[in-house]
Amino acid sequence: MAFSTIYNVFFKRNSVFVGTVFAASFVFQAAFDSSVTSWYEAHNKGKLWKDVKLKLGESGDDEDDDDE
């Protein structure tokens, strides 16, 4: 009977259906964005500016000041 509950709660009324879709799309966007970003940063570890900045900070500070 679980499916009839799902049907009655989410799909029966079109307003609820569309509202659920829009709300879920907001959640999906945030989740998708953060997951892609974290994957990208893990994939390019060591090549990103935030990693390079730390290395530059050890040797020379003059370039560090330019950013921001």
Added chain:
Amino acid sequence: MLGLRSSFRSSLQAMKSQSRLISASAVSAKSTYRTPDFGDYIKEKQDADKSRSYAYFMVGSLGLLSSAGAKSTVETFITTMSASADVLAMAKVEVNLAAIPEGKNVVVKWQGKPVFIRHRTQSEIDEANSVEMSALKDPQTDADRVKNPEWLIMLGICTHLGCVPIGESGDFGGWFCPCHGSHYDISGRIRKGPAPLNLEIPEYEFDDQKLIVG
């Protein structure tokens, strides 16, 4: 005309005798199509809610993806209209007010326009406040034009044709535009000459000893 009306009346009378007004087709005229027996093709344990939920879930997922895509497309398009970082970096200018002595003018460049900053003395503030509103072409009190009466900050562009007025000159002890002879007083208000409006006041704020224009 009379014949038309009488025929309409007689047709109304005919309708009264009929029992069905809305559905005019008789049972015998309805479809004779016989629904085939789908029994051989229907699953044994058919759960209508399950298949329906599955179909709606797929429709909803497609809607989710397309609405997320539409939102980010619109968002990207709108973001292109906002100011870029290099423009934003040039949008503000900081001035150290501690370096400007009382009774001196400083001109700074802000967004390609000159901004006049004057550290006014107490007598100049009193002078700006003593002016009658009726004597002004563009009536505006001095309090409306300054946040802190000691500091007068305004755009150094003559409201007539856009020349840059000269400080500490003119008949009213303020600014004088050499192009067509507009005289501004110590609050930057137009007093004499062709200019129609007072010198414009930009957005600015004070941050301790610093002035941020923009």
